[in-house]
Amino acid sequence: MKRLLTLIFLLLASYFYTHGQSQWSYGVNPYYGAVLKYKKNMKQLEYTNLHGVELYAAMLTEGSKYWHKLYNYPQWGIAASYFNYNVPGELGEVGSLTTYLDMTAGKKKHKWRLNIGTGIVYSTGRFDSLTNEENKAISSKISYVLRGTIHKEFQLSENYFFNVNIAFRHYSNGKLNMPNNGMNYPIVGVGLRYVPKPFKQKDIEWEAKELDRKVHYSVRGSMSWREVWQEDIKHKAYSLSVYGSKQVSKYNTILVGVDAFNYDQLSVDRANVVYREKEAIPSEQELNNGTGQVAVTVGTELWISKVSVVVQGGIYVYKPQEFYSGWYQRYGIKYNFNKHLFSQISLKSHGRTADMVEFGLGVTL
Secondary structure, eight states: OHHHHHHHHHHHHHHHHHHOSSEEEEEEEEEEEEEEOOSSSSOSEEEEEEEEEEEEEEEEOOSOSHHHHHTTSOEEEEEEEEEEOSOTTTTOEEEEEEEEEEEOSOOSSSEEEEEEEEEEEEESOOOBTTTBTTOOSOOSSEEEEEEEEEEEEEEOSSSEEEEEEEEEEEEEOTTSSSOOOOEEEEEEEEEEEEOSSOOOOOOOOOOOOOOOOSOEEEEEEEEEEEOSSTTOOOEEEEEEEEEEEEEOSSSEEEEEEEEEEEEOHHHHHHHHHHHHHHHTOOTTSOOOOOOEEEEEEEEEEEEETTEEEEEEEEEEEEOOOSSSOSEEEEEEEEEESSSSEEEEEEEEEETTEEEEEEEEEEEEO
């Protein structure tokens, strides 16, 4: 797996380097960490001698676009990571490919930086009711990654930068397969970044853009696939969102709207079976098997070029099912093809429990 990830990374990095006009830097970070609790009869933090390494390539923004200076010349990158949990019979190894945004608020030579991103991960150790029942964390070969890193970078010369960092990784399949307790682990590491062609950033005085005071209305339709039981079939779910948005700063807009959800009947019936068993509800007590939900939502959208990050919270005003809490949150990545058409991938969850990953298309009026 390590060789395959390295090969994929080198091919991607060489392509961007030879075909792109932007400046790139390259780095490596070894890591060591521990695993957070993902099943019963386990410590809250288990030191399994988890270790790994990450190779990355980062595009250096030089100031040619408005958002470069707006976000203090961030770096956009791709990374290939390999981690070994050192629990071969249960957790195995993982390899991931991610994309990220690396930002700093400082202008000093040695800087604190924040690195956030997402991607996909392949796991060799997965839940199986016959051969690997103890792995309650991951039950699918491919899962989603959420990554966050805080690191201090020290400039050694024009070409080399040394860093020390603390990071966190979260893997989940968004209830595409069950069980889905997810894998979470904190890690610490050091690393070295190399800049082949140092350059001076352009200090262009961009004319400040006026805030768009107009309220815009958007409609988005989404579809999801999810499981309810362990080793279940894939159940479909649909959602429709209607919301208004208004820009409140040069960075973000406020979103207020309504969500409607519909789950297939079999998934609701099976969820009721699980809920009845978990809460020890008598068989003679009926549970509502309605498939629809309606909620009001409030959130924000952070703009970064054509890509934006969406964070929303929702409160149900209609929810016949008893097995859900009365609220949820949504985290999404949105890509704007133009000022009217966009796509969005979002994770809807109830607290720490994922409900579904939504794949949607929408229009803004």
